[in-house]
Amino acid sequence: MRGTMLYGPRDIRFEERPEPTIVKPTDAIIRLSATCICGSDLWPYRGIANFAELPTPMGHEYCGIVEEVGNEVSNIKPGQFVVGSFAASDNTCVICHDGYQSSCVQREFMSTAQAPILRVPLADGTLVATRDLPPKELIPSLLATSDVLGTGWFAADAANVKPGKTAVVVGDGAVGLLAVLSAKQMGAERIIAMSRHEARQKLAREFGATDIVTERGDEGIARIKEMTKGIGADSVLECVGTQESMMQAIRSTRAGGFVSYVGVPHGVQLDGTELFFAEVHLHGGPAPVRRYLPDLINLVLNEKFNPGKVFDLTLPLDQVAEGYRAMDERRAIKTLLRP
Amino acid sequence: MRGTMLYGPRDIRFEERPEPTIVKPTDAIIRLSATCICGSDLWPYRGIANFAELPTPMGHEYCGIVEEVGNEVSNIKPGQFVVGSFAASDNTCVICHDGYQSSCVQREFMSTAQAPILRVPLADGTLVATRDLPPKELIPSLLATSDVLGTGWFAADAANVKPGKTAVVVGDGAVGLLAVLSAKQMGAERIIAMSRHEARQKLAREFGATDIVTERGDEGIARIKEMTKGIGADSVLECVGTQESMMQAIRSTRAGGFVSYVGVPHGVQLDGTELFFAEVHLHGGPAPVRRYLPDLINLVLNEKFNPGKVFDLTLPLDQVAEGYRAMDERRAIKTLLRP
Numbered sequence: 001m002r003g004t005m006l007y008g009p010r011d012i013r014f015e016e017r018p019e020p021t022i023v024k025p026t027d028a029i030i031r032l033s034a035t036c037i038c039g040s041d042l043w044p045y046r047g048i049a050n051f052a053e054l055p056t057p058m059g060h061e062y063c064g065i066v067e068e069v070g071n072e073v074s075n076i077k078p079g080q081f082v083v084g085s086f087a088a089s090d091n092t093c094v095i096c097h098d099g100y101q102s103s104c105v106q107r108e109f110m111s112t113a114q115a116p117i118l119r120v121p122l123a124d125g126t127l128v129a130t131r132d133l134p135p136k137e138l139i140p141s142l143l144a145t146s147d148v149l150g151t152g153w154f155a156a157d158a159a160n161v162k163p164g165k166t167a168v169v170v171g172d173g174a175v176g177l178l179a180v181l182s183a184k185q186m187g188a189e190r191i192i193a194m195s196r197h198e199a200r201q202k203l204a205r206e207f208g209a210t211d212i213v214t215e216r217g218d219e220g221i222a223r224i225k226e227m228t229k230g231i232g233a234d235s236v237l238e239c240v241g242t243q244e245s246m247m248q249a250i251r252s253t254r255a256g257g258f259v260s261y262v263g264v265p266h267g268v269q270l271d272g273t274e275l276f277f278a279e280v281h282l283h284g285g286p287a288p289v290r291r292y293l294p295d296l297i298n299l300v301l302n303e304k305f306n307p308g309k310v311f312d313l314t315l316p317l318d319q320v321a322e323g324y325r326a327m328d329e330r331r332a333i334k335t336l337l338r339p
Numbered sequence: 340m341r342g343t344m345l346y347g348p349r350d351i352r353f354e355e356r357p358e359p360t361i362v363k364p365t366d367a368i369i370r371l372s373a374t375c376i377c378g379s380d381l382w383p384y385r386g387i388a389n390f391a392e393l394p395t396p397m398g399h400e401y402c403g404i405v406e407e408v409g410n411e412v413s414n415i416k417p418g419q420f421v422v423g424s425f426a427a428s429d430n431t432c433v434i435c436h437d438g439y440q441s442s443c444v445q446r447e448f449m450s451t452a453q454a455p456i457l458r459v460p461l462a463d464g465t466l467v468a469t470r471d472l473p474p475k476e477l478i479p480s481l482l483a484t485s486d487v488l489g490t491g492w493f494a495a496d497a498a499n500v501k502p503g504k505t506a507v508v509v510g511d512g513a514v515g516l517l518a519v520l521s522a523k524q525m526g527a528e529r530i531i532a533m534s535r536h537e538a539r540q541k542l543a544r545e546f547g548a549t550d551i552v553t554e555r556g557d558e559g560i561a562r563i564k565e566m567t568k569g570i571g572a573d574s575v576l577e578c579v580g581t582q583e584s585m586m587q588a589i590r591s592t593r594a595g596g597f598v599s600y601v602g603v604p605h606g607v608q609l610d611g612t613e614l615f616f617a618e619v620h621l622h623g624g625p626a627p628v629r630r631y632l633p634d635l636i637n638l639v640l641n642e643k644f645n646p647g648k649v650f651d652l653t654l655p656l657d658q659v660a661e662g663y664r665a666m667d668e669r670r671a672i673k674t675l676l677r678p
Contacts (some may be wrong), residue, residue: 093593095570103594103618105570231434231444255434255442255624265611272585272607276600279442279624285594285615328670 003115004320005055009047010328012321017057020112020119025070028123030082032064034143035113037323037335038086038312039173040264045324048266059114060086061146063139066129073123080129083297085289086110086147091125101125101290109286114320116339128293130301138300140308140336144178145296148334149307150289151262152178152239152297156186158260158283159235160227168224169209170240170249172200174310174334175262177207179237181307184208185299188235192227194220194248200333203309217244224252232257238284241265255279262287308320311336342448343453343659347388349667351660356396359451359458361441364411369421369460371403373482374452375650376662376674377425378512379603380441384663387605398453398489399425400485402478405468419468422636423459424628425449425486430464440464440629448625453659455678467632469640477639479647479675483517484635487673488646489628490601491517491578492635495525497599497622507563508548509588510578511539513649513673514601516546518576520646523547524638527574531566533559533587539672542648556583563591571596578622580604594618601626650675 003017020029041058043049063083069076076082079330089096089104096104108121119128134142141149153173159168167188171178172195183191184207193204196214206213215223224233233255241263249259250270261284275282299305313332315323323335342356359368363509380397382388402422408415413422428435428443435443447460459465473481481489500506506522508515511534522530523546532543534586535553543551554562563572571593577584580602589609600623614621638644652671654662662674 094568098593098595099617100595196418226451229433241611243611247498254437256437256439256627261611261615268611270609270611270614271606272580272582272609275609275621276604276624277442279439280622282614282621283619285618288595 001116002318003112004058006044006058007055009091010045011278012045012324014318014320017115020117022068022070023119024121025072026122026124027070028066028073028076028120028127029068030062030064030066030118032062032113032116032118032137034063035317035337035339036143037114037327037337038147038219039175041324042328043264043266045328057112059112060110061143061148062110062113062118063143063146064118069123075124076127076129081133082127083142083146083293084126084128085293087286087289088121088126089290090122091290092280096125099291100288102286102288106321114317114337116317126290128297131298136302141300141306141313142297143336144307144310145293145300147289148174148310149178149289149296150292151175151294153182153240153264154230154287154289155237157178158239160258160281161186161188161235164189165234166190166192166228166233167237168194168233168252169237169239170194170245171263172197172204173239176239177203177310177333178307179239180204180209181207181305183237186303192224192233197330203333206309217248220248221251223244228254234258239263242270243268246270250275250278251319253278253280257281260284273314284307310334314338340656341456342399342435342451345383345397345454346394347396349384351384351663353657354657356454356591359456361407361409362458363460363655364409365461365463366409367405367412367459367466367522368407369401369403369405369459371401371455371457371678372676373478374398374656374676375400375482376453376666376676377486378514380663381667382603382605384524384667393420393650396451397488398451399449400482400487401449401452401457402482402485402496403457405604414463415466415468420472421468422481422485422632423467424632426625426628427460427465427504428629429461430505430629435464438630439627441625441627450547453676455656465629467636469636473640479650480639481636482675483646483649484632484639487513487626487649488517488635489631490514490626492521492600492631493628494518494576494578494601495521495628498576499597499620500525500527500574503528504573505529505531505567506574507531507533507572507591508576508578509533509584510602511543512578514557516542516649516672517577517646519543520546520644522576524644531563531572537670542672545648556587560590573597577677578602580607582607585609589614589617589619592617592619596620599623649673
């Protein structure tokens with residue numbers, strides 16, 4: 001088969017790779033119905049995050065049909081349609097039981113999913129199967145649950161979004177847009193999306209944003225304060241991962257309010273004294289998508305929402321390099337790839 | 340009257356000061372039954388925190404009898420025994436209503452309480468009166484509610500201490516010791532106090548610590564991991580405010596667990612990437628003591644516990660300089676001062 005490899009900054013190749021096979025008895029092999037490119041893939045693509053070894057395979061979002069399972073896999077069966085998190089987890093350890101499967105004691109980050117066939121470790125813990133094969137038109141939304149929606153959902157949950165409250169979303173990437181959708185589902189009264197990109201503003205409004213703020217940095221913070229009686233928002237969802245976005249989030253939050261952060265931080269340093277006097281709650285990390293997967297899959301299957309709208313570009317998998325370019329240049333919000 | 344002034348590093352003077360009077364109609368004047376020296380007073384005493392202007396008055400913990408109130412004060416009356424937080428608050432703004440009185444929109448930090456007479460701003464919001472004059476022997480414990488107990492209580496609350504859970508307390512100062520007491524009251528099953536000071540270990544055990552860990556830094560973290568099946572504690576209460584104690588707290592906490600921090604940070608910088616992958620909840624700040632005061636005062640009056648034990652040195656107020664010396668040299672945990 002052919003799979004996606006990153007050779008260096010902006011050098012993506014779709015090339016011959018060994019077809020995955022069962023390595024451990026807890027593995028499953030799945031044939032992907034769809035995969036996609038993550039905002040976090042752009043960090044190494046741009047050469048900002050360095051890998052110890054290049055070339056490196058890419059991709060961690062996936063859904064598809066089970067082809068084969070190891071002999072210790074008992075819940076997942078060949079022929080089933082499954083979705084899994086970007087972080088494989090046993091779903092039995094004490095950390096998983098607490099709902100933090102993305103920090104499972106056996107966690108393995110997925111990294112070879114931009115390919116037609118994928119080995120999934122800890123299949124029983126990682127994968128969630130649907131009862132029936134889903135209709136084709138729901139595949140994009142089901143794929144979204146694997147990471148980008150699950151991560152947006154975690155952003156809203158970790159920021160304590162509640163009915164009647166005000167939520168601010170910093171970042172208009174795919175995760176930020178689905179954080180808007182998640183905040184809407186959780187009943188936020190007012191959802192302020194911070195975006196200066198017209199197409200993204202439009203989708204944010206479609207997903208439930210009540211207000212758009214185009215200002216950034218100190219001006220953005222001042223605008224949020226103005227809109228919240230001078231005190232800041234109840235919940236602020238940081239969906240970027242830069243120093244500027246993190247400080248914008250913390251400084252836009254009221255004392256006693258909640259800041260979540262789900263974008264992998266790059267060069268972020270927090271000053272203890274500022275954080276102390278801000279008196280916010282801070283919580284984030286790699287989203288425990290597995291915790292939310294069953295509910296999110298049900299919401300998609302029952303057509304309660306349409307997170308798949310975040311894919312505004314669909315390409316055949318062998319054009320993956322163009323998919324990266326389109327996202328890098330902000331021509332596309334998120335690229336879905338069809339094997 | 341005479342009051343306490345800091346002139347510079349280790350230069351405390353008890354000297355003639357103007358007697359406080361009502362300045363705003365929302366003020367009260369109280370005659371102190373007792374005051375004390377806070378661990379946070381040691382930062383400027385040691386010259387680590389710089390004040391813009393020296394000399395500066397000192398002290399922010401207090402309880403006593405109301406002498407006079409401004410004409411807009413309606414809940415608090417002369418003759419009542421009152422306790423107030425180290426942060427004056429209106430207790431009516433939206434931040435106060437949310438339980439974050441220490442970040443009240445009208446907040447004023449108290450700073451002249453190491454004196455016989457004190458002006459308290461926003462008296463109706465700041466002070467809590469007892470129904471009757473309390474017995475003398477309860478004065479130390481009532482004084483403790485004003486900051487050191489309230490802060491330890493916030494540490495336990497912000498770290499989500501719950502029945503059956505494991506709590507670790509980093510710091511064996513008075514706040515750390517009362518954080519142990521608070522965790523005990525909140526039902527923690529296992530309370531691990533980190534201390535290498537014999538008298539403090541003893542008091543920690545008396546307050547409810549089930550285990551003592553003497554190691555610090557990486558060794559301390561390794562010890563906590565060993566004691567918690569390799570995953571870290573559910574709740575870690577950081578009661579110091581240094582880089583080392585903060586990192587010790589974060590690294591001793593399980594993924595999905597809770598870190599609180601209540602010691603004013605000095606030179607603390609948090610790395611965003613480490614925090615992200617630690618996946619802990621982080622919450623702290625100046626403790627919203629006013630939120631807890633009514634309950635804590637009742638617990639003291641009903642003799643449910645004895646937080647006043649944390650005062651292991653009692654001096655007449657005019658010996659305040661010796662009180663600072665004893666704490667600076669760790670001869671005393673906390674000094675109570677009698678006007």
